Amino acid sequence: MAQYSRVSGNVGLITLQNPPVNALSAAVRQGIVDTVKRALGDPEVKSVVICGQNGVFCGGADIREFGTHMTGPPLVPMIHAIEMADKPVVAAIEGVALGGGLELALGCHYRIAHTKAKVGLPEVTLGLLPAAGGTQRLPRLTGLPAAIALITTGRQITTAEALKLSIVDQVTDYSAVDTAVKFAKSVAERSLDGRRVSERPCPCPPDVDALFEAAMQKVRQSARGAIAPVACVQALQAAATMPYALGMQREKELMATLFTSGQARALQYSFFAQRAVGRWSLPSGARWDGSKPRPIRKTAVIGLGTMGRGITVSLAQAGLSVIAVEAQEKPLKEAQQAISGMLQRGAKRRGGAPPLDLITYSANLQAVADVDLVIEAVFEDVALKKQLFQHLSAICKPEAFLCTNTSALDIDLLASQSRHPELVVGMHFFAPAHVMKLLEVVHGSRSSPEAVATAMNLGKQMGKVGVAVGNCHGFVGNRMLKPYLEQGLFLLEEGATPEMVDGALEEFGFAMGLFRMSDLSGIDVGWRVRKGEGLVQPGASVRVRQGRRYSPLGDLLYEQGRFGQKTGRGWYRYDNRHEAKPDPWLNNFLEDYRARHGLAARRIECQEVLERCLYTLINEGFRILEEGIAAGPEDIDVIYVLGYGWPKHRGGPMYYASMVGLIKVLERLEHYLRAHPDVPSLQPCSLLRRLVASGSPPIHKWRKIIKKTQSHL
Numbered sequence: 053m054a055q056y057s058r059v060s061g062n063v064g065l066i067t068l069q070n071p072p073v074n075a076l077s078a079a080v081r082q083g084i085v086d087t088v089k090r091a092l093g094d095p096e097v098k099s100v101v102i103c104g105q106n107g108v109f110c111g112g113a114d115i116r117e118f119g120t121h122m123t124g125p126p127l128v129p130m131i132h133a134i135e136m137a138d139k140p141v142v143a144a145i146e147g148v149a150l151g152g153g154l155e156l157a158l159g160c161h162y163r164i165a166h167t168k169a170k171v172g173l174p175e176v177t178l179g180l181l182p183a184a185g186g187t188q189r190l191p192r193l194t195g196l197p198a199a200i201a202l203i204t205t206g207r208q209i210t211t212a213e214a215l216k217l218s219i220v221d222q223v224t225d226y227s228a229v230d231t232a233v234k235f236a237k238s239v240a241e242r243s244l245d246g247r248r249v250s251e252r253p254c255p256c257p258p259d260v261d262a263l264f265e266a267a268m269q270k271v272r273q274s275a276r277g278a279i280a281p282v283a284c285v286q287a288l289q290a291a292a293t294m295p296y297a298l299g300m301q302r303e304k305e306l307m308a309t310l311f312t313s314g315q316a317r318a319l320q321y322s323f324f325a326q327r328a329v330g331r332w333s334l335p336s337g338a339r340w341d342g343s344k345p346r347p348i349r350k351t352a353v354i355g356l357g358t359m360g361r362g363i364t365v366s367l368a369q370a371g372l373s374v375i376a377v378e379a380q381e382k383p384l385k386e387a388q389q390a391i392s393g394m395l396q397r398g399a400k401r402r403g404g405a406p407p408l409d410l411i412t413y414s415a416n417l418q419a420v421a422d423v424d425l426v427i428e429a430v431f432e433d434v435a436l437k438k439q440l441f442q443h444l445s446a447i448c449k450p451e452a453f454l455c456t457n458t459s460a461l462d463i464d465l466l467a468s469q470s471r472h473p474e475l476v477v478g479m480h481f482f483a484p485a486h487v488m489k490l491l492e493v494v495h496g497s498r499s500s501p502e503a504v505a506t507a508m509n510l511g512k513q514m515g516k517v518g519v520a521v522g523n524c525h526g527f528v529g530n531r532m533l534k535p536y537l538e539q540g541l542f543l544l545e546e547g548a549t550p551e552m553v554d555g556a557l558e559e560f561g562f563a564m565g566l567f568r569m570s571d572l573s574g575i576d577v578g579w580r581v582r583k584g585e586g587l588v589q590p591g592a593s594v595r596v597r598q599g600r601r602y603s604p605l606g607d608l609l610y611e612q613g614r615f616g617q618k619t620g621r622g623w624y625r626y627d628n629r630h631e632a633k634p635d636p637w638l639n640n641f642l643e644d645y646r647a648r649h650g651l652a653a654r655r656i657e658c659q660e661v662l663e664r665c666l667y668t669l670i671n672e673g674f675r676i677l678e679e680g681i682a683a684g685p686e687d688i689d690v691i692y693v694l695g696y697g698w699p700k701h702r703g704g705p706m707y708y709a710s711m712v713g714l715i716k717v718l719e720r721l722e723h724y725l726r727a728h729p730d731v732p733s734l735q736p737c738s739l740l741r742r743l744v745a746s747g748s749p750p751i752h753k754w755r756k757i758i759k760k761t762q763s764h765l
């Protein structure tokens with residue numbers, strides 16, 4: 053809807069009304085068309101202001117309408133009619149002007165924005181392009197380089213930056229609506245020559261071909277198979293080389309391909325999934341809407357290694373006071389220096405002062421006595437963590453929440469060391485913790501709903517997307533990684549090479565193949581985990597452990613001192629620290645290994661790599677759902693997209709499975725199980741079978757079937 057009123061005598065005020073973000077639904081678009089017509093037809097009205105209710109201009113097209121039968125007036129002619137109006141139209145931007153919201157504002161003759169508002173064209177993040185004229189109007193205002201940067205990334209910018217780029221005409225600390233109304237009065241009689249953005253030329257630098265070549269190369273490299281960023285560059289190229297009307301035609305054609313693409317559907321699923329995980333529920337029935345978080349003011353981080361430093365930075369950047377504890381003076385000093393550097397670099401990027409004063413450093417655990425919440429990030433050693441929880445329980449005030457950043461250990465075991473196990477939860481951050489958006493909030497069997505709500509809320513304050521998960525070894529993300537990594541090793545035994553396996557996964561869209569990832573995180577780290585599980589037998593190369601197929605390849609590499617990037621050698625060779633190069637040593641090592649075990653190398657196709665690695669990971673996801681460790685497929689998908697480099701445009705592993713077809717996933721798992729009966733992770737999960745038996749329902753219906761499955765267990 054859009055409300056119309058006449059204010060200040062002769063200004064027509066149009067207010068978009070569609071909470072919470074005034075998205076441009078069919079009713080809103082119809083409202084705009086009607087009210088603009090009314091304002092332009094009213095002889096008393098000399099100028100018009102468009103604003104949004106509740107301090108939000110507009111969050112863009114209504115994403116929920118995509119994929120439905122769309123009705124109502126289309127955006128392009130609606131915005132065109134505003135631009136062609138013979139009375140000045142001013143956009144009053146508060147909150148956000150995003151996507152179609154900004155495109156609507158670009159169709160107005162003037163834009164006045166509040167200092168705290170944000171603007172941007174994030175369509176690319178939904179697998180689309182700004183197809184309401186955004187690709188044609190924005191470069192006419194900002195020039196091509198800035199438009200390319202904004203449209204291909206979807207980055208949202210402050211209005212200060214928008215002012216510099218000429219996207220807005222004026223920024224105000226006062227009410228943008230009041231300012232816009234005053235401004236509209238002042239320009240009521242002014243000519244609109246030069247104010248219609250579509251009538252301006254698109255400024256082209258002399259080296260325009262080189263500019264687009266570089267832009268295309270950049271998006272192809274970073275898009276990892278995503279088609280929308282490429283289409284964005286193509287639409288901008290049309291703005292640079294064609295008259296406006298033809299550019300609009302090109303924008304429309306490109307959009308038509310994107311709009312119905314599987315990638316757009318996956319990205320839009322992911323958008324809503326990232327919001328749905330905030331509405332968490334626990335197997336006990338406790339839910340987000342019935343559990344109140346406690347406000348947290350003072351926090352502490354124990355252990356200032358890589359993770360502890362990132363968590364400290366993230367807490368301080370969220371405005372919380374932090375006591376940062378490291379037992380030894382020298383590492384404490386080093387951490388202090390590193391954290392200060394991180395905060396300073398962050399402040400440079402974000403603007404403002406680095407929140408250095410919020411952090412107090414201490415080598416004494418007693419310093420945390422007064423805090424509301426502790427996050428321990430000490431070395432991943434169960435005995436050490438148990439002891440720490442005993443100390444914390446004795447030192448901290450009784451109502452303090454005790455959180456662990458463990459990536460796999462038993463939350464219940466740690467909680468049992470505390471006098472208040474109900475206040476213990478896992479807060480599993482991902483490295484680098486001040487950058488990565490994912491947070492697994494792990495509830496133990498005794499964690500209170502209040503503790504879960506508080507950790508989820510704190511995560512939100514820190515800018516993270518929290519996903520509430522149950523307690524099991526590796527929780528959701530790392531647990532699913534295990535069969536995936538295991539398949540990688542089996543494939544090497546059978547004839548593949550690390551570069552071949554990684555190539556297939558990177559071609560699929562992963563940020564990094566599994567062997568490059570293992571080299572980055574450290575082969576020694578995986579070895580320590582397997583040792584903890586009793587799987588490592590130094591010197592032995594037996595291929596069956598604990599009654600199932602086991603590949604000791606990773607352990608053998610560890611014994612060679614090849615820990616990955618940090619030692620310059622791992623699954624690859626690193627002559628400079630980051631560039632992974634195939635290593636002839638490794639090929640000889642694999643050949644020797646196969647010869648020793650009588651394994652004949654065979655030719656392995658990419659499809660087999662993908663099916664075995666991905667379907668076993670997905671199968672573990674179904675087990676996780678069946679056990680209630682994750683409440684729904686969206687939770688798993690958000691974890692994989694935000695924490696494990698799963699290609700965003702493929703929605704996440706469970707969404708991918710639903711697209712491939714559950715029956716196919718089941719059949720291929722059965723096929724590989726027949727070939728490898730000693731690999732239990734290939735045994736299809738009963739939930740997967742049940743879903744297939746129920747006719748493979750769409751993903752949004754899985755929860756219901758999962759609930760039924762759980763009630764049968």
Ligand SMILES: C/C=C(\C)C(=O)SCCNC(=O)CCNC(=O)[C@H](O)C(C)(C)COP(=O)(O)OP(=O)(O)OC[C@H]1O[C@@H](n2cnc3c(N)ncnc32)[C@H](O)[C@@H]1OP(=O)(O)O
Nearest residue numbers: 073075111112113114115116150151152174175183184327
């Ligand atoms: C062609 C395509 C065109 C022309 C487009 O415009 S595509 C849409 C482009 N716009 C966007 O991509 C903006 C998407 N929204 C956001 O980035 C954020 O929601 C926000 C910055 C606008 C607000 O953020 P925040 O305050 O954190 O709130 P939430 O993100 O939690 O959102 C609140 C609820 O609003 C729903 N929402 C948000 N935007 C839209 C939208 N454009 N269409 C439909 N619904 C929207 C969002 O899903 C939340 O609801 P729930 O999912 O929690 O029920």
